[in-house]
Amino acid sequence: MASANKPINTDVPEKDVFALHFLQSLSNLRRQNTFNSPEKTNDRVKKIKKVAYVSMARAAGGTNRLWSRALLRRAAKENNKVVRFPRRKKRVTCLRRRRSNRRDPVEEEEAERLRNLVPGGGGMEISKLMEETAHYIKCLSMQVKVMQCLVDGLAPK
Amino acid sequence: MSSRRSSRLRQSGSSRISDDQIADLVTKLQHLIPELRRRRSDKVSASKVLQETCNYIRNLHREVNDLSDRLSELLASTDDNSAEAAIIRSLLNY
Numbered sequence: 274m275a276s277a278n279k280p281i282n283t284d285v286p287e288k289d290v291f292a293l294h295f296l297q298s299l300s301n302l303r304r305q306n307t308f309n310s311p312e313k314t315n316d317r318v319k320k321i322k323k324v325a326y327v328s329m330a331r332a333a334g335g336t337n338r339l340w341s342r343a344l345l346r347r348a349a350k351e352n353n354k355v356v357r358f359p360r361r362k363k364r365v366t367c368l369r370r371r372r373s374n375r376r377d378p379v380e381e382e383e384a385e386r387l388r389n390l391v392p393g394g395g396g397m398e399i400s401k402l403m404e405e406t407a408h409y410i411k412c413l414s415m416q417v418k419v420m421q422c423l424v425d426g427l428a429p430k
Numbered sequence: 431m432s433s434r435r436s437s438r439l440r441q442s443g444s445s446r447i448s449d450d451q452i453a454d455l456v457t458k459l460q461h462l463i464p465e466l467r468r469r470r471s472d473k474v475s476a477s478k479v480l481q482e483t484c485n486y487i488r489n490l491h492r493e494v495n496d497l498s499d500r501l502s503e504l505l506a507s508t509d510d511n512s513a514e515a516a517i518i519r520s521l522l523n524y
Contacts, residue, residue: 276472281455299505308505322498380512383480390487403455406483410462413490420497426518427504429511 283407285415292419294328323348329416333408339401340409341392343393452476458481 299321302308308322327348330341336358346358384402388394391406457504463486466474486515509514 279518281451281458282459284508296521303505303522314502314506318502320499321502321505323496325494325498350475380477381475385479386484387480387487390484390491391466400452400455403459406487407455407458407462410459410483410487413487413494417493417497420494420501423518424500426514427501427511428515429509 291332294332298324298328333412
């Protein structure tokens with residue numbers, strides 16, 4: 274299996290896909306009366322933040338990315354739910370980080386910080402980690418743009 | 431059962447990524463990070479790219495936090511400050 278020559282795809286959906294998922298989730302929050310109580314601000318902020326990440330993970334292709342799977346799994350665990358993902362057709366080789374003898378262009382200690390920042394980064398091989406990082410960064414900046422648009426729209430003129 | 435195990439071994443051998451592909455990914459990351467995009471002509475070291483990537487991700491996380499704060503304030507009030515605000519609120523079923 275010549276996986277070494279396959280082009281790596283890090284395309285993300287358009288901004289409106291992220292917007293749609295985020296608005297749907299916010300609307301659900303509204304239905305749960307999250308915005309009515311003036312006191313519990315921290316709760317509200319935490320819920321919005323969580324919804325931002327979860328809707329981003331869903332918009333970005335839910336179960337097709339390791340980072341989004343890790344994010345959704347983490348969120349479900351916080352809700353005490355069990356998440357089952359459909360079996361991926363291509364088996365992901367999640368190698369334990371091996372003491373590699375070959376000279377890596379990327380040092381493991383530097384990759385460690387990145388692993389801590391990207392959801393699910395801990396189990397990934399370095400090349401997979403970088404691919405996931407590229408996708409994660411694109412999705413994060415989309416999500417930020419969507420949220421900024423909402424803030425701008427709602428803000429007093 | 432044994433065939434599954436041997437196919438996993440086979441896969442881990444063939445999925446060894448070439449240094450070229452890693453260099454390619456480093457370049458891809460470099461183009462995504464605003465700090466480094468200006469220096470596209472210069473060759474930036476892989477460790478610098480990783481460093482800036484971490485910083486960029488942290489910044490994005492921070493922005494999500496700030497924007498969540500802002501949104502929380504704005505959504506808690508029900509004033510319609512503008513036509514846009516009214517539309518957004520109606521989208522959210524206010």
